[in-house]
Amino acid sequence: MEEKKLDINSIIGFVLIFGILAYMLWQNQPTPEELEAQEKAKQEQVEAEQKVKQQEQTKFTAASEYEVGPEVDSIQKIALKNKLGAFALSAINASDKETNIETDLLALKFNNKGGYLSEVRLKKFVNYDSIPIYIIKDNNVDFNINFGTTDSRILNTRDLYFEPQVSKNGENTIVSMKLKVSETKFLEYRYELKPDDYMIDFSVKSQGLSDVFNSSQAINLDWKLKGYRHAKSISYENRYTDIHYEFEGGKADYTGARDADEDIEDVAWIGYKQHFFSSILLTDSPFKTANIKTENLVQEEEVDTVYTKMFASKLPLELKGGELNESMDWYYGPNDFKVLNAYDRNLDEIVPFGWGIFGWINRYVFMPLFAFLGGFMPYGIAIVVMTILVKILLSFVQYKQFLSQAKMKILKPELDAIREKYKDNKMKAQQETMALQTKAGASPLAGCLPALIQLPVFYALFQFFPSAFDLRQKSFLWADDLSSYDTVANLPFNIPFYGDHVSLFPLLASIAIFFYMRLTTGQNMQAQPQQEGMPDMAKMMKYMMYFSPIMMLFFFNNYASGLSLYYFISNLISIGIILVIKNYILDEDKIHAQIQENKKKPKKQSKFQAKMKEMMEQAEKQKQAQQKRKK
Structure with a gap:
C-alpha cells in the first residue's frame, strides 16, 4: 500500500484557514468600552445575588410579602416579631391556603390570610350566560379590621394569617379562624353555617388581648365589594343596584343608583344589593355610626363589563372590657321577598316595592x-x-x-x-x-x-x-x-x-x-x-x-x-x-x-x-271697580 504524504497544497490550505480564523478573532475582539461593560455586568450580578440572599433572610419583614410555612429559622422569627409584635406566632405557624366548605345552598372558601370569605357561590342560580352566580370571587372583596397595639403598631387583619379549624355542631358546620398570640390569647372570626340557609352566623371575638389592643385608638371594620354583573342588560341591572340599610331603630333607606357618600347612625344592617342578589352584614347590637359609599364602575354601557358598582362601608367597633365581642350575621342570597321576609329582620325592605300606598x-x-x-x-x-x-x-x-x-x-x-x-x-x-x-x-x-x-x-x-x-x-x-x-x-x-x-x-x-x-x-x-x-x-x-x-x-x-x-x-x-x-x-x-x-x-x-261662586263674584266686582277707576 502506498503511504500518504502531506503535500504542499495541503500545507497552504491549513495556513490560509488558520490565517482567516486569526483575522476573525482579531476583528471581533471586544473594545475597551465593551470590556468595561462586561466587568460592570459581572459586578452587578454579584451584587444582585448578595441582595437576594439578604432578602431571603428578611423576607418576613412585611406581612403582605412573606411566604409562611412550618419551618422558620431564628432570624425570620426575629423579623416577624419586630414587624407583627404579639401576632408573629400566627404568621410562623400559618399557611397561605383556603378552607373549602359547602352547604345545600352555598359553596364557600375562607382565606387563611385575613380570615374572611374569599369566595361565595350560590349553588342554585346561574347568570344570563349560564355561568354560576358568584357574589365573591377573584379578590372582588376586602374585609379588614384595623387596630392599634400597645407597642405602637398599626395592624390590618387582611395582612395577617389566621389558623383555621372546622368542626360540627349537630347539622351545622363551624369554621373558626384564629389570629393567635398564644394558644389562650387570640382574635377569632367564627362562622356557623346551617345546611339549608343563606344566613351565616358570624362573630368577632378576642380573648386575652386587653393588653394588646390600644384602647385610645379607633378600631374600624372596613368592608368593600365590587358587584359582579349578573344580568343581560347592565344598565337595567345597575338601575336596581345600590346600598340598602336599616338605621335609627327600624327605619329603612337606600342610596339609589347614583354615587353616594353618606354618614348614618344606629345601623342595624347594611346590604349591598345587586338587583336580584345581595350581600348583607347584620349586627345584634347596632353600630353607632357608619360611613357608606357607592361608585358606578360602568363607563360605557355598550361595552361588555364585569362589574356594576363598588360598595364600601366603614364601621367603628368598640372594646368591651378591653376585648372585642361583636355578634353579627352574613346573608348571601337572592332578593326573594319570601326568603328575606322569613328572617323577620326587616330585610324585605331591600325589595323595592315602592313607598307609601304603592x-x-x-x-x-x-x-x-x-x-x-x-x-x-x-x-x-x-x-x-x-x-x-x-x-x-x-x-x-x-x-x-x-x-x-x-x-x-x-x-x-x-x-x-x-x-x-x-x-x-x-x-x-x-x-x-x-x-x-x-x-x-x-x-x-x-x-x-x-x-x-x-x-x-x-x-x-x-x-x-x-x-x-x-x-x-x-x-x-x-x-x-x-x-x-x-x-x-x-x-x-x-x-x-x-x-x-x-x-x-x-x-x-x-x-x-x-x-x-x-x-x-x-x-x-x-x-x-x-x-x-x-x-x-x-x-x-x-x-x-x-x-x-x-x-x-x-x-x-x-x-x-x-x-x-x-x-x-x-x-x-x-x-x-x-x-x-x-x-x-x-x-x-x-x-x-x-x-x-x-x-x-x-x-x-x-x-x-258656593265658595267658588262667591270668589268668582268678588273677583268680578273688583274687575268692574278697576274699570270704573280707569274711566
Missing part, C-alpha cells in the same frame, strides 16, 4: 295574588291573568271616566253658546258654565278623578314586575327571561337610549298605547268646548298621541319583558272595555234625557261650589 298595594295585594297564580300556572300566563283581574276590578273606574266624557260631549253645544254669549266677560262665562255643569250633573273633574284613582295601581305594578324574583329566568313565548328584555332582532349598531336590539313586547305595547290614546284623545277632544287657545291644545294632544308610544318604545326596550307584557295586555283590555262601553253600555240619547231632567230639578250647591 308598597302597601304590592305587599298585600299583588305579591300574594301573583304567588297564588304562579303556584299552578306558568309565570307568563300568571301575568296575563293578573292583568285581566286588575282591569276587571278597575273597569268601573273607566266606565265613570267615559260617562263623564260622554256628558261633557252632550253639553258641548250649550257650553259653546255660553262662551259665545259672554265672550267679552270671561268671569261671567265661567260662572254660567259652572252653573250648567252643576245642574246637569257633569263636570270635567269627574273625568279626571277616575284617572287619578288608577295611578297608584299603575305605579305599583311598575315597581312590582322589575322586583319580582320569581320572574327571573322564566320564559314565555319568545322571551327567554321575563325579568330581562326579550330580543327578536340584534342590530349591527347601537341606537342612543334604545340599544343594539329590538324587543318585541315593548313594540306591541307601544302599538296598543297608540290605539288606546287615539280612542281616548278623540273622545276628550269632542267633549271639550271651543275656546281661545283650543287649536293649540288640540295640536298638543295630537302630538302626545304619537309621542307617548315612541317614548314607551325607547324607555322599555331594555326593561323587563314581564313589565312590557303587562302594559301590552293592559292596553288591549282597556281598548276592549272602551269599545264595549261606547257601543253597548252608554246610550247618548238616554244620557241627554237624564241631563235635561237634572237641569229641571233644583240643585243644591255644595260648600265648595
Whole structure:
C-alpha cells in the first residue's frame, strides 16, 4: 500500500484557514468600552445575588410579602416579631391556603390570610350566560379590621394569617379562624353555617388581648365589594343596584343608583344589593355610626363589563372590657321577598316595592295574588291573568271616566253658546258654565278623578314586575327571561337610549298605547268646548298621541319583558272595555234625557261650589271697580 504524504497544497490550505480564523478573532475582539461593560455586568450580578440572599433572610419583614410555612429559622422569627409584635406566632405557624366548605345552598372558601370569605357561590342560580352566580370571587372583596397595639403598631387583619379549624355542631358546620398570640390569647372570626340557609352566623371575638389592643385608638371594620354583573342588560341591572340599610331603630333607606357618600347612625344592617342578589352584614347590637359609599364602575354601557358598582362601608367597633365581642350575621342570597321576609329582620325592605300606598298595594295585594297564580300556572300566563283581574276590578273606574266624557260631549253645544254669549266677560262665562255643569250633573273633574284613582295601581305594578324574583329566568313565548328584555332582532349598531336590539313586547305595547290614546284623545277632544287657545291644545294632544308610544318604545326596550307584557295586555283590555262601553253600555240619547231632567230639578250647591261662586263674584266686582277707576 502506498503511504500518504502531506503535500504542499495541503500545507497552504491549513495556513490560509488558520490565517482567516486569526483575522476573525482579531476583528471581533471586544473594545475597551465593551470590556468595561462586561466587568460592570459581572459586578452587578454579584451584587444582585448578595441582595437576594439578604432578602431571603428578611423576607418576613412585611406581612403582605412573606411566604409562611412550618419551618422558620431564628432570624425570620426575629423579623416577624419586630414587624407583627404579639401576632408573629400566627404568621410562623400559618399557611397561605383556603378552607373549602359547602352547604345545600352555598359553596364557600375562607382565606387563611385575613380570615374572611374569599369566595361565595350560590349553588342554585346561574347568570344570563349560564355561568354560576358568584357574589365573591377573584379578590372582588376586602374585609379588614384595623387596630392599634400597645407597642405602637398599626395592624390590618387582611395582612395577617389566621389558623383555621372546622368542626360540627349537630347539622351545622363551624369554621373558626384564629389570629393567635398564644394558644389562650387570640382574635377569632367564627362562622356557623346551617345546611339549608343563606344566613351565616358570624362573630368577632378576642380573648386575652386587653393588653394588646390600644384602647385610645379607633378600631374600624372596613368592608368593600365590587358587584359582579349578573344580568343581560347592565344598565337595567345597575338601575336596581345600590346600598340598602336599616338605621335609627327600624327605619329603612337606600342610596339609589347614583354615587353616594353618606354618614348614618344606629345601623342595624347594611346590604349591598345587586338587583336580584345581595350581600348583607347584620349586627345584634347596632353600630353607632357608619360611613357608606357607592361608585358606578360602568363607563360605557355598550361595552361588555364585569362589574356594576363598588360598595364600601366603614364601621367603628368598640372594646368591651378591653376585648372585642361583636355578634353579627352574613346573608348571601337572592332578593326573594319570601326568603328575606322569613328572617323577620326587616330585610324585605331591600325589595323595592315602592313607598307609601304603592308598597302597601304590592305587599298585600299583588305579591300574594301573583304567588297564588304562579303556584299552578306558568309565570307568563300568571301575568296575563293578573292583568285581566286588575282591569276587571278597575273597569268601573273607566266606565265613570267615559260617562263623564260622554256628558261633557252632550253639553258641548250649550257650553259653546255660553262662551259665545259672554265672550267679552270671561268671569261671567265661567260662572254660567259652572252653573250648567252643576245642574246637569257633569263636570270635567269627574273625568279626571277616575284617572287619578288608577295611578297608584299603575305605579305599583311598575315597581312590582322589575322586583319580582320569581320572574327571573322564566320564559314565555319568545322571551327567554321575563325579568330581562326579550330580543327578536340584534342590530349591527347601537341606537342612543334604545340599544343594539329590538324587543318585541315593548313594540306591541307601544302599538296598543297608540290605539288606546287615539280612542281616548278623540273622545276628550269632542267633549271639550271651543275656546281661545283650543287649536293649540288640540295640536298638543295630537302630538302626545304619537309621542307617548315612541317614548314607551325607547324607555322599555331594555326593561323587563314581564313589565312590557303587562302594559301590552293592559292596553288591549282597556281598548276592549272602551269599545264595549261606547257601543253597548252608554246610550247618548238616554244620557241627554237624564241631563235635561237634572237641569229641571233644583240643585243644591255644595260648600265648595258656593265658595267658588262667591270668589268668582268678588273677583268680578273688583274687575268692574278697576274699570270704573280707569274711566
